[in-house]
Amino acid sequence: MEAEAAKFIGAGIATIGMVGSALAVGNIFGQFLAGALRNPAAAASQVGNLFVGAALAEALGILAFVLGILIWLG
C-alpha cells in the first residue's frame, strides 16, 4: 500500500474515537432532560454542571479529531 493511502486510512480510523464522545454527550443531555422533566424546579441550577460535563466528554472526541487532522496533514 502506498504511504499516502495509509495516511488517509489512518486519519479516518483515528476519528472513530469521536463515536465515544458523541455517545457521551448524548447521554449527558439525555440524562439531564430526564432528570429535568422529573424535577423542573431543580433543573436551572444544574445547567452549569451540564455544560461542564458535556465539555469534558466532548474534549476527548475533539482530541481524536485533532489527531485525525494531524495524521492527515502531518
Next chain:
Amino acid sequence: MADPIHQFQITPLPGLDFGEVTLPVIGTVHLAFTNSHLAMTLAFVLVIAFLQVSTSRAQVVPGRLQAAGETMFGMIDNLAQSIIGHDGRKYFPFVFTLFMLVLMMNLLGMFLTFTATSQLAVTATFGVLTFALVVIIGIAKNGLGFFGLFWPTSAPLLLRPVVGLIEFFSFLLRPVTLALRLFGNMLGGHVALKIFAGFIVSLMGVALAGGVGLFALPVAALSLGMVIALTALEFLVAFLQAFVFAVLACIYLNDVVNLGHGH
C-alpha cells in the same frame, strides 16, 4: 472542490509584510501584520467598543444595548460567585476578559474569512495563561500547601499516592484540554461548513450539465439546508465554547482558592 483547510492559512496582509527583522533580544524574526493579527485586533476593539457603548449613558431602565452588556457582565459575575464563592469577585475581571475575548473571536469567525480561535497558538496562549494563573495563585495563597491538591485526603492511605499521581497528570493536562477543546471545536465547525458549502458548488456544476446530472439538484439543495443549519449551530457553539472556557477557568481557580476547605 475548494480545500477546506485553506481558510486557516495565516498570510501577511498585502503591504504589511516587513520581512526578516532583527530585534534586540529575540533575534531575527519574520515580522508581518497577518490576517490572524487583524482578526484578534478587531475582536479586541469590538469588545472595548461594545462595553464602552453599552455602559455609557447608563440608565436605570436599560436600553437594548445596555441590557446586552449587563447580561454578559451579570452572567459571568454570577458564575464566578457560584463556583468560587466568596472570593469570586476578585477573579471576575480575569474570567470576564477571557470570556469576552474568546466570544468575540468566535463570533467574528462567523463573519470574517478567518477565525482567530481556530489557531492552536491562540487557544494555547489562553490555556497556558489560565494554567499559569492557577499555579501562581495556588502557591501564593497556600504556599507549599498547594501540593495538597495532589494528596487527596478523602482516599484510603494506601491508594493516595496512586490517586495523587493521576491527579497530578490530569492537572498537567488541563491547559492542553482547554486549548484543544476550543481549537478543535472551531476548526471542526468551520471545516464542516466549508465542506458542505463546497458540495453545493460542485453539485450545482454537475446539475447544470443537464441530463442525469439533474439528480444532483436535490442533493445540492440538501447541502444548502445543511449549511444554514450548521451556521445556526456554529453561532451556538461559538457562545457555548466561550462559556465553557469561562466555567472551566472558574473551576480551576476554585480548586486552588478554596484549597482544603472545599464547599
